[in-house]
Amino acid sequence: MGDEFIRLDEVEKVFDVRRKTGFMRRERREVRAVDSLSFSVRRGEMVGYIGPNGAGKSTTIKMLTGILTPSGGRVRVAGIDPSRERARLAQRMGVVFGQRTTLWWDLPLIDSYRLMRRMYRIEERRYEENLARCVELLELGDLLDAPVRQLSLGQRMRGDIAAALLHDPEVLYLDEPTIGLDVVSKVKVRGFLRDLNAEHGTTVLLTTHDLTDIEQLCRRVMVIDHGKLMYDGELEGLHATGGAAAERTLVVDLERELPPLDVEFARVVKVEGARQWLAFPAGQSAAPLVARIAERYPMVDLSVREPDIEAVIARMYARDTSVAP
Incomplete structure (x- = not known):
């Protein structure tokens, strides 16, 4: 894990946007989706890349995959410029976009995999081994003959994850990989990704709004907002930076109605x-709190809700503003 696999240096992405301002009149303005962004990811690292909608996460991933060309700065993945050598890099990366599928809509799931085998020129034995592993761990056996258009969002997400891994990519970009999944499926997908990283050393960049994904999978987290990197470090440090907004919520169901x-x-x-609903510091374990409540009150059920990342980011902005000269 010592060598650098992904590197961005002062990367920018600017879009020209035109809007109608009157009859036969349009206004042109620039939107800076990514602004002087710099970071690196080591080979074999699993990193959470988070932020609110419109922060620049998907734009970053599209530049890392070569779909978009940076307006400025330098991007390298495994020493390759993605926008110049996209076809070469495609053999070494896998991508899952939560809202868009790489599968063929009207074909059975298995036919999409067969087509991908030909596209990536995967050796037959390697293809069969990888497919069998993905089918078993992601529970796709009953879905292989179903047309992709008939799959639920959660089923399609599992299908897309398998498709991204058939050619043994060195790096995997995941954009909302657990969207549409029920609790049990989320646990299985997280376990699958954790094993993939541990056993194969696959580098993973994960974007998500579900902080539980980050908590379960990533030791390192980066926060981006308005195209700028606001935080790069451990999740506990992010909670501390977020201050009072970084609270978890314990939802307790009691046997009967009681005072607070x-x-x-x-x-x-x-x-x-x-x-x-009880709020407690995000960096604190819920176990002692649950134990105290169970000792003192007639508890039936409980659940823990993670802090809202947008609230944490808003708090970070507020703190920056309060100390500004």
């Missing part, structure tokens, strides 16, 4: 019948 619970290190933020 009184427990250390947490505050009740909402009560609705027998259900209560």
Whole structure:
């Protein structure tokens, strides 16, 4: 994991946008989707790349894959300029866009995989081994003969992840890979990605709005907003940077309606019948809090909700503004 696999130096991406301002009149303006962005990712690293909608995450990935050409700066993946040698780099990368599929809409899932085998010129034995592994771990056996258009969003996402891995890519770009998945499927996909990274050393760049994905998979997280890198480090550090906004929520279902619970290190933020919402610091384990509640109150069920990343980012901005001269 010591060598640098992905590197961006002062990368910019500017789009020309034209809008109608009157009869026969249009206004042209520039939109800077990515602004002086610099970071590097080591080979075999799994990194979370997060931020609100429109922050520049997908634009970054499209430049890393060669779909878009940077307006300025330098991009290298495995020493290759993606925009100049996209076909060469395609053999070494896999991409999953949560809102767009790489599968053929009207073909059975298995036919999409067969076509990809030919496109990537995958040796038959390697293809069969990789397909069998993906089918088993992502539970695709009953879906192989179904046309892609008949699959649910969650099923299609699992199908897209398998498609991205058939040729053993060195780097995998995942844009919202657990979107549309139920809780059980999310756990399986996360386990699959964790094993892939551990066993094959696949470099993974993961964008998601689900902080649980990041928490379960990534030791390092980068936050981007308005095209700028706002944070690069461990998730715990992000919570600390976010300050008060970085709180998790414990949702407790009690046997009966009770006054707001009184427990250390947490505050009740909402009560609705027998259900209560308690906020506690994101960097704190939920286990001691759950134990105290179970000892003192008649608890039926509970769940933990992660802090909203957009609230954390907003708090980061507020803090920056408050210390500005």
